[in-house]
Each structure stands twice: as C-alpha cells, then as structure tokens.
Amino acid sequence: MPEGRAAPTVGQMVLGLRLRDLREGAGCSFTDAATALSVNATTVRRMEKAEVGLKPPYVEKLLTTYGIPEAEISAFLTLVEEANRPGWWHRFRDVLPAWFSLYVSLEGEAGLIRAYEPHCVPGLLQTEEYARALLSTGFPHASDEELDRRVALRMERQELLRRPDAPRLWVVLEEQVVRRHVGEPAVMRGQLDRLIESTAMPNVTVQVIPFSAGPHPAMFGPFQLFRFDIPELPDIVYSESLTGAVYHDERADTVAFLEALDRLGAQAAPASRTCSLLSAIRKEF
Secondary structure: OOOOOOOOOHHHHHHHHHHHHHHHHOOOOHHHHHHHHOOOHHHHHHHHOOOOOOOHHHHHHHHHHOOOOHHHHHHHHHHHHHHOOOOHHHHHOOOOOHHHHHHHHHHHHEEEEEEEEOOOOOHHHOOHHHHHHHHHHHOOOOOHHHHHHHHHHHHHHHHHHHOOOOOEEEEEEEHHHHHOOOOOHHHHHHHHHHHHHHOOOOOEEEEEEOHHHOOOOOOOOOEEEEEEOOOOOOOEEEEEOOOOEEEEOOHHHHHHHHHHHHHHHHHOOOHHHHHHHHHHHHOOO
C-alpha cells in the first residue's frame, strides 16, 4: 500500500476488492472499465485498491457495465455510502496523522491482532498515566490540550477489547519494555498491574522475551499483524518509523512477518508465566 495517501476505511478496501472481482468476472479489462467512466485506467486501479474515494456515480456506472442486476447495484451503493462515512476516530483528526488513521480502522475491524514490541507497552494495553508520560516525551512541544486529545484517542481505542465481538490480541514484549522507566515509579507499577490484569482477559495473550533468550528474527523493529474475518481482506502488517508507516499486504511479506511472530512466541516465556514474571519485576519499582 502506498504511503502518504488519504487513509481509506476498511469498508472502502473491501468494496474496492469486490469491484475488482466483479470486473474480472465480467471479463472487463482496466481499459474497458476506464472507457465506461471516461477516465484513465489508473483511476480504476486506484478505486479497486481504495487509494481514492468511491464515488457512487462511478461505482454505479461500473456495476452497470459489469452487468450487475439493478437490485444488487442498489444494495452495493448502500454499502458504498456506509463505507464512505468517517470512522469514530475522525473527530481526532487534529492529532491523528493520515498514515495512522488507517491503522485505527484496521485495528477496529480485525479478528486477530498480533504484535511484537521492543520499546514500549502497546497502545491497547497502556494505562492513561503511562500513555501520557510516553506521549509527552514523543511530542515535547505539544500543548496540554493536544496531549489530552492524544491520550483520549488512545484510551478510546482500547474500548474494542471490551466489545462482545472483541478481537484476539496476542502481544510479545521484550523484557526491556517492562523494565524501561516511563514516568514516575508509580506510573510503572500501575502499568505493570494493567498488564497483569490483561493476562486474565480471555481474548488477550501477553508473552515476554527475557534478555536470556538471545537474538531472534524480529529484531528490526516493532510491527503488528492484522487478520480479518472478512474473506476479501488479506493479512496486513503495519510497521512504523519516526515520521510515517508502511502497510504490507503482499502475501510474501506478511508470511515472513507471521513466521517471525511464530518464532517469537516459541522463544518467549510461556504465557502461563507472564503474570509471575511481571509481578516479580513490579517489586523493583
């Protein structure tokens, strides 16, 4: 997926893929579809990849060209309207970079989230105090109001873990994550308590890689893998840098990350030991 584009919703991504399947099923080329819309073939490609918004008149014309029955076209256009609605996070757009809004959309629709984190506790498991201490360091020039907004966004994201259809979250942390001092000692004690509590959640698995485990295949940086219950969507991996992010959806790439996660899980301490490990480390703060 290209960087720097306006982030689509997951609904737009799914509908783009469905448009591709319908075009191919109708035996239409990109050129055929583009001719029907009086645009170039690149525009059609970008619609199918959700790199541009789905304009209902364009979608309707394409579906007609593909020979889709009128009733199905009407139902498809209703889905387009729903997919084009901004997500709940849109109200945080003043503090949410475009490259991260896609992450929030994927996170909210995933059935499984697997993560490797070598630096800090993942956002979905952070306490408000830990998040504030971390964000105040990451955004040293932010006003109190901006910092409040960033913390509020992070806390609202966590609501998905308490939904009836909550995704399964499986995170592997480096030992340094739970030993790194973020804020005052009380902040770290509270954060470790939060991690210990999370181990009792049926949809959350936390593992810690001890220093003694040595090197492993994921030592290049943090990343998250999203898997969906939506047949059209492939696994998507997110990796972040200081100024942006990359989303990987090519199978060869995602399989490499998945294999690394599997090896990480094998090298980390068993999840059954996480509570005792964290409890022992908590006593040091």
